[in-house]
């Protein structure tokens with residue numbers, strides 16, 4: 064029989080959230096074992112994940128506290144202002160970040176995030192990475208979790224954490240009830256170079272067919288200005304848009320942009336992602352916790368998906384580190400309860416808010432458009448509402464885990 | 473452990489399973505455990521000047537938990553690095569504790585019997601949580617605990633207070649709700665902080681810190697200044 068390798072936790076899924084969790088735990092002396100079936104070279108290939116993510120300042124503080132931020136130096140573009148509008152009509156709502164408050168978030172290409180995390184994981188002696196590897200059997204018992212991998216390796220820990228993304232098989236096998244809504248929309252995403260500088264502004268333009276977002280990225284090496292776009296369209300239209308030639312697609316894109324950034328050139332492959340909303344009714348079970356998209360997936364319009372996952376990381380890290388310092392079994396039901404109380408509700412409220420926003424802005428017709436414009440104007444005119452929106456965008460509302468303030472536990 | 477026949481082992485296994493079931497008959501103890509551990513951890517750090525981020529603050533130290541049940545406190549103390557001895561009057565608790573510790577891969581020296589008559593050495597840390605209110609002679613029990621405390625050691629005790637509030641809350645509410653097995657608590661035998669302090673002083677110790685454990689709606693138990701329901705204290709040699 065093969066020897067069993069034991070660690071503090073087993074993390075199933077080494078995506079953005081799973082790796083960040085392993086690093087956050089390692090920063091506090093806790094060991095982990097990551098299992099992921101994906102090919103590690105493929106996930107950082109330029110055409111694997113063309114998305115860019117807005118890292119809220121609270122999330123950034125955590126990346127800084129666990130030593131990942133320094134690996135991202137010079138790769139991000141701060142968002143100084145979020146310009147929200149209904150179509151290209153007046154009545155826009157711009158959340159301008161006050162200068163001394165720091166940026167509203169920083170845009171990174173997912174690929175840069177993946178490379179930074181991979182390098183940090185490789186350098187940590189508290190993280191054992193099994194990738195590519197697949198779990199053949201997983202047993203959650205009264206005394207711990209045991210996993211046998213397809214290469215015969217056996218690993219054990221008191222707790223299993225599923226960070227397997229939106230189709231998490233561990234979550235489904237545990238029988239957790241899921242709340243699901245399909246938006247019947249797809250997001251087409253890609254990168255563009257453009258004539259005019261973006262001035263660190265993120266644009267969110269709501270069209271009847273769905274929201275359209277432009278997210279600022281650092282200028283290219285040749286000095287051209289650069290942004291990422293997230294264009295949500297009816298699912299039926301996505302295939303046609305992907306098939307369009309570069310010229311035709313660029314022209315459609317420019318129409319949506321209304322000349323905001325001048326002439327546009329495509330610089331990264333277009334990809335389509337089906338959009339949906341899902342939320343697990345429970346995020347913990349016997350010796351099991353869910354983090355990231357395995358627990359909840361939301362519309363990317365508010366740029367909160369990854370941030371929600373990173374907030375899970377911060378809260379779960381604090382719960383487990385506190386537990387370890389009290390000598391508790393890391394799969395202890397009291398620890399799971401604390402994580403469930405902490406994150407179960409917050410992630411649901413963000414999910415619901417984003418869902419409401421998408422539905423509100425997805426309604427067709429003149430009256431709906433008027434309501435939307437009025438709604439935006441109303442938020443604009445109500446300072447407390449506006450500051451709530453701002454702090455939500457920064458990821459600063461609610462009972463904050465220490466890591467999100469930039470401090471270790 | 474080796475002297476247990478299989479059928480008995482199974483019985484103790486299910487007894488351990490119940491003790492360790494967070495929703496079972498010890499549900500209240502499970503919920504109290506993190507708060508009590510936090511108090512003990514703070515006391516350890518303060519007493520020995522240890523950094524609160526240290527994962528094994530008891531490394532190289534010995535600990536004795538008296539009235540250990542199935543090991544709800546003994547196991548965390550072992551994970552914090554201590555070499556732990558657990559004592560309980562009920563042999564079936566000790567057997568359940570052994571089964572559970574083995575499952576957890578922890579080495580803990582469990583003994584059943586009466587503390588005073590067990591021939592134990594002295595320990596750096598001596599704990600006894602929610603026990604003194606059950607013993608026939610509290611002063612003699614405190615003396616027996618003190619006899620097991622090594623020079624320079626730390627003692628941590630917890631027990632319900634004898635107040636009108638505790639009578640109402642602990643005895644009536646908790647037992648009616650079935651959160652503590654009925655008959656577990658006999659209010660007349662509860663010990664007040666000043667009485668316990670006097671017993672400790674008679675045994676040559678002084679009380680360092682005294683803290684209340686207060687139920688908060690929706691948050692379980694929290695540490696605070698109100699001692700009316702339940703309290704924890706630390707003691708050391710004068």
Ligand SMILES: Cc1cc2nc3c(=O)[nH]c(=O)nc-3n(C[C@H](O)[C@H](O)[C@H](O)COP(=O)(O)OP(=O)(O)OC[C@H]3O[C@@H](n4cnc5c(N)ncnc54)[C@H](O)[C@@H]3O)c2cc1C
Nearest residue numbers: 076078079080101116117227228355356363366368369370
């Ligand atoms: C178009 C689009 C744009 C977005 N834009 C933003 C944005 O601007 N800002 C933002 O914050 N968020 C954004 N998001 C959301 C964000 O990308 C996700 O929330 C984030 O990637 C979730 O990370 P994760 O690690 O939980 O899941 P994933 O990234 O899905 O990773 C899951 C990992 O688990 C592995 N895995 C799968 N199955 C198994 C298994 N059986 N066992 C073990 N491992 C397994 C996979 O290989 C993968 O590595 C966007 C999403 C979309 C679709």
